Amino acid sequence: MYKVLLVDDEPSIREGLTTIIDWEKYSFQVVATAGSGREAIACYNELKPDLTIIDIRMPGMTGLEVIEEIRQHEPDAHFLILSGYADFDYAKKAISFGVDGYLLKPVDEEEIIAELERIAVQLHQERETHARYASDDTAYREHQIEMLLYDSLQGNGSNEEDSLGLHWPQYQVVLLEIHAALDLQRGNEMKRKLIEAFDQKERGIVFSFHSGLGLLIKETITQNTSAQSLYDELQALLAEWNVQMFAAAGEPVHSTADIARSYTQASSLLAERFLFTEHRIKRWDEDRFTPSLTQGEGMASEVDGTLEPDEVELADKLYYALDIRSSESVMRVLGEMEERLIPYHWTEQAIKTAFSQVLSLAFNKLAAANQHMESIMQEHSVLINEVYHQFTMADLKAMAADHLNRLIQRMGGGSTDTVMKQMIEFIQRNPGENLKLEVLAEVFNYNSSYLGKLFKNHTGESFNAFLDKVRIEKAKELLDEGLKVHQVASRVGYANVDYFHGKFKKYVGESPSAYKQARSQSQVRGTTQPRAAMSDEE
Structure with missing residues (x-):
């Protein structure tokens, strides 16, 4: 236990x-x-x-x-x-x-x-990993190689090549991070399989390290072809356990005293496993991912606990893509999330957390706009949990795309509505959002100038004029419900109350306060004549 x-x-x-x-x-x-x-x-x-x-x-x-x-x-x-x-x-x-x-x-x-x-x-x-059996020759060799690594990392000299028979021309460390549903017995069987292929054939030594298995090999890998060949062999050896494997190799060295350097390089490289894009052994001399020292152009750090502006912007774009039920737009936003979040955050857990934040912000908006759909927040809970179980960025992106596309289908996506109809309906559903033609153009994958012309040809009005009219109609509804003028202004997307006053008077012919007062008086007069109203219906 x-x-x-x-x-x-x-x-x-x-x-x-x-x-x-x-x-x-x-x-x-x-x-x-x-x-x-x-x-x-x-x-x-x-x-x-x-x-x-x-x-x-x-x-x-x-x-x-x-x-x-x-x-x-x-x-x-x-x-x-x-x-x-x-x-x-x-x-x-x-x-x-x-x-x-x-x-x-x-x-x-x-x-x-x-x-x-x-x-x-x-x-x-x-x-x-911590189990050791001194009577077993293989375990003894494993123990000796680990001691060799330990002594080298501590800066101590070592003559372990004499006891291990390691009179090789070169030495290279390959580290394997293996993911599979294994119990202790199956894990031992898998390790024995590698020992048969390497230790017993004098190709190398299998040893355990903190997060997987390691190989000390004498036939070094220095090219993509040999890296791919060894990876394929390892996958075939472990195929019966249905493993997902990541591997990294340090540089070949000519002295056992330098084996620790090869190990350290492989370990450092394997720590970037989340960003691996190919199914092969990653080599020490390949291009490494370098985080942005400036946290990315145009990106601001957190202030007073708020999110970086880019994450908020990405969340808005993802919400728009989900709201218009567009799988194509969702894929574009996920691609942009990958491009913009990795350089800023770059470590596995930081990327996953940033991804979760964007998804959560988008889902919260989607749930607020579709309160009748309980499945939205249910999907959110499942999706956020799954984010932290993905082994690579490619896995994360594919998993998110699958979840989001299934959600779109449940929301009634996949229709043949034209872009203009989708765009108009989106504006009508979200008048209080900070809507900009440039952002919507990205969501719909159009040039913003071209989309603006299409919109005017279709509606007879510019994007901004149409948006103002939708907002003013929504404002009238909210004023009828009894909300205060400043509350209405905020709800329909106008941060400045004076600006809202000007827009309202332009389209309605009177100020919001005058409109609200007139409607209230009209309602009062209507309630004083209930009998007449009933006779009219009769």
Whole structure:
């Protein structure tokens, strides 16, 4: 059983998590709960849990501060964070502490079970990595190569080539990150398969490292062809376990004292696995992704907890694409998200968090405009959870496209409406949005000047004039409902009340206040003559 510590300042959440899950069924046992950060650290130091599930926001010492303090002494500890929709900024900070994932409140039973199953596999693999059998010659060789790496990384000399028989002309480290539904027995079988192909045929040595398996090989790979060939061989060897594998190779070296350098290069490269685009071994001498030092042209940092402007803009574009039920537009926006978010965020967890923010903002707008569709927020919850389970950016993009296109179909997408009709209906549904012809042109994939001409030919009015008329008609409805003038101005997209006054008078012939007063007087007169109204109907 793997030990679990539950941390949340709300007793109801601690009790709920303890009782709704059959922990033992998934190889876990709740050994303690804590209601504060300090209590959590004390429990952790005493019980050494395998997994800590912790609220990201707590009074006093936050969940992030707890993780940071524990990480100083236990760098390999596992954490799941509990987060509300409003806590994305905190979640972004948590990526630097290497959390295993996060769960949205209120916690869904199926989501936490999926996380437990995933983490259980990781814990099984880690226990396997630490298992050593001194009597087994293969395990002994593995232990020796790990000691060689350790000594080299510590700057100590080593003569392990004599005990290992490593009188090779060159040495190269290849690291494999393997994802599959494996228990301990299957994991051992998979490792033995590689040992048969490399150790027993004197092609190299198989060893374990913190997140997978490593190969020390003497037939080095220096070209894409040899990198592809070895990758294909490894995939074939492991095919029966249906694995998803990522691999990286450090440079070939001529001395065992330099093996650690090859290992470090491979490990650094494998850390960028999320941005891998090809199914082969990534080489140390290939172009590496370099993050933008300026955070991208035109991008601003967070101010007062608000999102970067680009993420808000991307969320608006995605909302527009979903609202017009256009799969083609969704794909364009997803492509733009990839192009603009990667240079700014560039690490796996930061990209995933930024992606989640854009999706959440877009879904919140979509849900507000389609309150009758409960499936929108249900899809949102599933989609956000899936974001954090994707292994590469390509996987993430494909998964998001699949979810969003299925949502479009449920919303009645795929119609043959013309662009103009879609555009008009979109404006009528969203008069309060900050609508600009240039942004809509991007969504519909048109040149903005050309789209403006098409729009005027179709409606007989310019885009801005048509938008003003739609907004004024909506304003009249809201004034009839009793809203105040400044509230109406904001609701229909006019930030400046005086500007709204001018527009309203231009199209209606009187000010909003005069219009509202006249309508109120008319309604009062109507209520004083109910009998006449009834006789008219009769």
